[in-house]
Each structure stands twice: as C-alpha cells, then as structure tokens.
Amino acid sequence: MITVVGLGILENQITLEGAEAVKAADKVFVKTALTPTYKYFENNGVAAESFDGVFETAENFDELDEKIIERLIKEGESKNVAFCVNGDGASDGTAAKLLERREGVRLVPGISVAAVARAFAPSTSGAEYAASDVVAKSDFSTDKRVPLTIREIDDKFMASEVKEKLADCYGYGETCYILKTKNGKIVSEKITVDDIDKGDGFDCSTAVILPPTDLLKSERYGFYDLLQIMDRLLAEDGCPWDRAQTHKSIRKSLIEEAYELCDAISEDDLENMVEETGDVMLQAVFHGKLGEKDGEFDVADTITGLCKKLISRHTHVFGDVKVSTGEEALKVWEQNKAVEKKTETASQKIDKIAKSLPSLSYAEKVLKYAAKDGFEWTQDDSYYDKVAEELNELRTASPEDAEMEAGDLLLSVLNPLRHLHINPEVALRVATQKFINRFKHVQAAMTRDGLKIDDPEVFDRYWDEAKKVYR
Numbered sequence: 001m002i003t004v005v006g007l008g009i010l011e012n013q014i015t016l017e018g019a020e021a022v023k024a025a026d027k028v029f030v031k032t033a034l035t036p037t038y039k040y041f042e043n044n045g046v047a048a049e050s051f052d053g054v055f056e057t058a059e060n061f062d063e064l065d066e067k068i069i070e071r072l073i074k075e076g077e078s079k080n081v082a083f084c085v086n087g088d089g090a091s092d093g094t095a096a097k098l099l100e101r102r103e104g105v106r107l108v109p110g111i112s113v114a115a116v117a118r119a120f121a122p123s124t125s126g127a128e129y130a131a132s133d134v135v136a137k138s139d140f141s142t143d144k145r146v147p148l149t150i151r152e153i154d155d156k157f158m159a160s161e162v163k164e165k166l167a168d169c170y171g172y173g174e175t176c177y178i179l180k181t182k183n184g185k186i187v188s189e190k191i192t193v194d195d196i197d198k199g200d201g202f203d204c205s206t207a208v209i210l211p212p213t214d215l216l217k218s219e220r221y222g223f224y225d226l227l228q229i230m231d232r233l234l235a236e237d238g239c240p241w242d243r244a245q246t247h248k249s250i251r252k253s254l255i256e257e258a259y260e261l262c263d264a265i266s267e268d269d270l271e272n273m274v275e276e277t278g279d280v281m282l283q284a285v286f287h288g289k290l291g292e293k294d295g296e297f298d299v300a301d302t303i304t305g306l307c308k309k310l311i312s313r314h315t316h317v318f319g320d321v322k323v324s325t326g327e328e329a330l331k332v333w334e335q336n337k338a339v340e341k342k343t344e345t346a347s348q349k350i351d352k353i354a355k356s357l358p359s360l361s362y363a364e365k366v367l368k369y370a371a372k373d374g375f376e377w378t379q380d381d382s383y384y385d386k387v388a389e390e391l392n393e394l395r396t397a398s399p400e401d402a403e404m405e406a407g408d409l410l411l412s413v414l415n416p417l418r419h420l421h422i423n424p425e426v427a428l429r430v431a432t433q434k435f436i437n438r439f440k441h442v443q444a445a446m447t448r449d450g451l452k453i454d455d456p457e458v459f460d461r462y463w464d465e466a467k468k469v470y471r
Contacts, residue, residue: 007084013111017108022082076105089108091151137165142224144170149210153202168220178208178209236300364423387412
C-alpha cells in the first residue's frame with residue numbers, strides 16, 4: 001500500500017490525517033529534505049528517506065519520476081509506504097503520475113500552495129503549475145483572466161526560466177507576488193515579472209502569483225485575450241459595425257487579408273508578416289465568434305476539428321506509419337484525407353475543390369487530381385505540343401470561340417508548369433511584378449528624356465534597358 005501525503009509548504013502544515021498516515025507507515029519517503037516541511041520529520045523523530053540523491057543523478061524530470069515511482073512500487077509490494085510531497089499532494093508531478101499508474105495508491109491531501117498564497121496575495125484561486133512544467137513547455141500560455149500560481153521555484157536558474165516564460169505571456173512589467181520562506185514563515189513581496197529571479201532564498205516552497213490582468217493595460221496579449229476582446233466587441237453594448245457582420249459580409253476581408261499576408265511573405269517583410277498573420281487570425285476568430293453568437297458553432301469546435309485532423313492525417317507522427325521523406329509524408333496525408341473525405345476517384349476529389357479558389361489555382365488542382373488518376377501525357381514534349389496546338393487554335397478562332405480557346409490555352413500551359421513543380425499563381429505574380437518594375441523604369445526614363453511612351457521604336461530601346469535592370 002502506498003499513501004501519498006501532502007505536507008503543505010511549512011513544517012507544521014501537515015494535516016492530522018496526514019500525520020496519522022505517516023505514523024502508520026512501515027517506510028516513509030519524502031521527495032526532498034531541502035524544504036521547510038522536512039522539519040516536521042526531524043522535530044517528531046520520524047525516520048524519512050529523501051530522494052534528493054535521485055535529483056542529482058536524473059537527467060530530466062521524466063527520468064526522476066520514473067526512478068522514484070519504481071522505488072516506491074517495489075517497497076510498496078511488501079510494506080505500508082508513505083510518500084510525502086510538498087503542497088496538496090495531487091499537484092506534485094511525481095505523485096500525480098503515481099496516482100494515475102497504480103491501484104492501491106491513496107491520497108491524503110494537504111494544504112495547497114495556492115491556499116497558502118491566498119493569505120499573502122489577492123485573488124489567488126485559479127490555475128496552478130509546477131515551475132518545471134512551465135519551463136518544459138515550449139509554448140506556455142494561460143488565461144490571464146484568472147490568477148496564476150507557479151510553485152516549486154527551487155533555485156535562481158529555475159526562477160530565470162520562469163521569468164522568461166511569464167514575460168512572454170504577461171510582459172516584464174506585469175505586477176506579481178513572490179512568496180518565500182524565511183525563518184519558518186511565509187514572506188510575500190510585490191514585484192514585477194522582471195524581478196522574479198532577483199535576490200536569493202529560493203527553495204521548493206518558493207512561488208509566484210500573478211493576479212488577473214487588466215485587459216486594457218496589458219503589455220503582452222495571448223489567444224485568450226483575443227477571444228475576450230471579440231466577446232466584448234460582439235456584446236450588446238459592443239461595436240455596432242462588428243455586431244452587424246455575418247459570415248458572408250466579412251468573406252471578402254478574409255480573402256484580402258490572406259493576399260496581404262502572401263505579399264508580406266513574398267517580400268520577406270517580417271514586420272508586416274506579424275501584422276498580417278494577426279489579421280488572418282482575426283478573421284478565423286471572427287467567424288468562430290459569429291457562429292457562437294448565432295448558435296451554429298464556436299471557436300472550440302473549429303480548433304477541435306483542426307486538432308483531430310492534424311492527428312488523424314499525421315499517422316507517420318502520431319501512429320505506426322513509417323516515412324523517411326517529405327514526399328512520403330505528403331502521400332500519407334493525402335491517403336488519410338481520402339479516407340476521411342470518402343473520396344476515391346479523381347472526379348470525387350475534383351468535386352470537393354473549393355470553388356472560390358482563384359482560377360489558376362482551381363485549374364491546377366483539377367489537373368493534378370486528373371493526373372493522379374492516370375490522365376497524363378507520358379512524354380515531356382507532349383505538354384509543349386499541346387500548348388502549341390491550343391495557341392494555334394486561338395490564332396484561328398472566330399470571335400465567338402476566342403474566349404473558349406483562350407481558356408483552353410491557359411489550361412494547357414498549366415500542365416508543363418505542374419510537371420516542373422512551378423506554382424502558377426506565384427509565377428504569374430512574380431512576372432507581373434517584374435513587368436510593373438520594368439514599365440515604371442521605362443516611363444520614368446522616357447519622361448526624363450522628354451519622350452512619349454507611345455513611340456514603339458523608342459519604347460523598345462528603353463524596354464531592353466529595363467530588362468537588363470530587372471531580370
């Protein structure tokens with residue numbers, strides 16, 4: 001039998017039930033003897049073995065947990081074991097894994113860090129994390145509308161890591177409270193996030209509390225803040241324009257913002273990419289919030305669908321499928337997508353292509369699916385022969401048939417581009433921009449020389465010069 005006992009964070013905060021569990025145990029373990037809670041065992045003559053040595057040898061927290069749990073399970077096979085940890089017991093990472101993995105493990109909860117913190121800092125009920133969990137997350141984020149407690153900041157290095165994670169969410173200037181143990185008592189100090197790693201006295205009882213933030217005064221914002229802002233804009237007393245919008249009325253905005261992001265990417269404009277990515281994100285959230293307002297769907301529905309899709313289509317990451325190249329990974333994605341969409345033939349796949357795509361992109365996808373189903377020229381020259389054939393038909397077409405033949409010509413050009421892995425939208429945009437640059441160059445040069453641009457012979461000479469400048 002293994003009993004997890006929460007010790008609180010000071011020497012005398014163990015509960016009566018916890019003390020009885022320790023007294024009844026054949027073997028007592030503490031996760032660490034380097035915190036004030038260990039004094040309870042010293043003062044009461046209780047022999048307790050710590051895992052501090054394992055802390056020194058383990059390469060990471062996962063290995064630490066495994067080694068501790070392995071020892072506890074082995075001892076618990078023949079003895080009544082008490083495993084004592086700081087805080088309430090359930091929040092400790094090792095204890096939580098132990099409670100999940102083994103029957104015959106019970107919990108005697110203690111006083112949580114958040115409960116203790118409530119006496120020293122305002123509004124402390126909310127989210128609670130161990131410092132090690134915060135540091136381990138590459139993209140730590142939290143809902144800043146509720147208080148946040150970070151516990152077990154046991155040294156200066158950990159404090160610095162926590163500071164950087166919180167600064168990314170809140171900003172360095174955000175007010176917080178740091179709790180440390182001095183002379184057996186909890187001491188609270190009001191500081192900023194930037195001050196978290198300053199000073200000394202860090203141990204497993206050290207915690208940082210961040211109260212709910214003022215939305216309008218925040219230095220940094222996250223996804224939860226965006227949702228809160230949109231809720232405010234769409235409230236009854238919110239923005240009249242935003243409240244009047246529908247999915248169809250803002251459809252054009254999504255297209256425009258996507259193209260503006262594409263422009264920023266093409267121009268390697270990182271500052272603009274940040275802004276335009278935000279604008280595209282706004283459109284997605286706007287649709288989610290409109291759906292929520294009308295009872296259709298909400299942001300959580302869209303994110304749930306997206307996450308399920310990413311997992312189910314990446315079976316080479318989240319499943320047993322093996323791939324070694326990007327091409328193989330893409331093939332797995334397409335196969336999984338076909339199963340989900342229940343599309344088997346090229347015709348079925350073509351029917352599911354978005355009709356709102358730009359014409360070139362739409363046509364490219366149609367030809368791609370047709371080719372995958374066997375509709376493909378077998379020799380490279382055939383692509384160019386087909387282009388020449390369609391060009392000749394356009395030359396000889398009647399006025400009534402010219403538009404149709406022009407479409408056939410454009411469609412035929414896409415096949416060699418697809419074979420060469422050239423994106424037609426990108427290629428045409430680059431060519432158009434090159435034309436713009438050359439035209440502006442010619443116009444400026446001819447205006448400077450007092451010439452008119454409608455003189456073909458002179459224009460050609462200036463155009464040849466522009467081609468040397470803009471290749």
